Amino acid sequence: MILRPRPTTWQLLYLTRGSILPLVAPRLLFVGAVACLASWFAQRHPPAFAQITVAPFTLIGIALSLFLGFRNSACHERWWEGRKQWGALLVHTRALARQTDALLAQAPELRIELLRAAIGFTHALNARLRGGQVSAAAAPWLPAEPAAAIAAAPNPTDAVLGWMSRRLGQALHDQQVHPLLYPSLAAPVAGLGEVQAACERIHGTPLPFAYTLLLHRTALLFCTLLPFGLAGDRACPPLPSRPRWRCKAVRFAPRGAGLTGRQAKPRGAKMAALQRQPEGPPLRAPGTASLLGRGRTSTPSRFLAPGTRKGGAAYSGVEGRP
Incomplete structure (x- = not known):
């Protein structure tokens, strides 16, 4: 997570890094232009806006606020789960480093290979989630022979974990690892597989398109038609x-x-x-004396x-x- 210094009140007015303002700026300009057009037309033709009120927009605004609340909750839940999964990745990697340091003191080469493979798995998972070159991200941390096989695999990230499990199994058969200690070394590798599956599930299952379409369409109609409702309530004939x-x-x-x-x-x-x-x-x-009223006599x-x-x-x- 990127930690930035807390901005001042003045900096909050013009900061754009990390903000969605550059993405929504064209839409804001479009809504502003529609509002100006509605105000101009209401001043030129007040009778056309006499029957337009903001009452319907109040009901639409309530529904829109509910839709936005549900969407924000869903997006925050996905973001928070992603943070938890990446934290779990750090936990399993540290556990693997501790277990190999304590249990593989007699096999330093095996320990280095497993730790480098865990680092390559982290880089490969990051590249897979961001649409990068997975095999190129993991290759610098793996031996030459397994790196070529992993690059040809349909899921290179999972192939890295498979190679780590096979390497531990080979060490078990070669009696480099005691059978009672093998589960302690295999558990962190299994935890890395759970993290990968959860991250791929978040990446591969976005919010339903029908839900997104309904929300965006409602918001577009609301923001486009609301200026006409406000202009109708404020429309009045010009002063003499x-x-x-x-x-x-x-x-x-x-x-x-x-x-x-x-x-x-x-x-x-x-x-x-x-x-x-x-x-x-x-x-x-002439002849309007009766119109004086209010006690006037002249x-x-x-x-x-x-x-x-x-x-x-x-x-x-x-x-x-x-």
């Missing part, structure tokens, strides 16, 4: 042009026009003015045209000045 002009006029009106710093409207007054501005056109029309000064008489004085068109 006059309130923006009036807001600028009030903010940048010169002091000579009668608007001083002490006469400026408090915070929230501008938004209230924008909210009441659409009332102007109906109230300016047309507010903000809806009077400049030059109109109000209370005997000409209205200048600027709030706070007759």
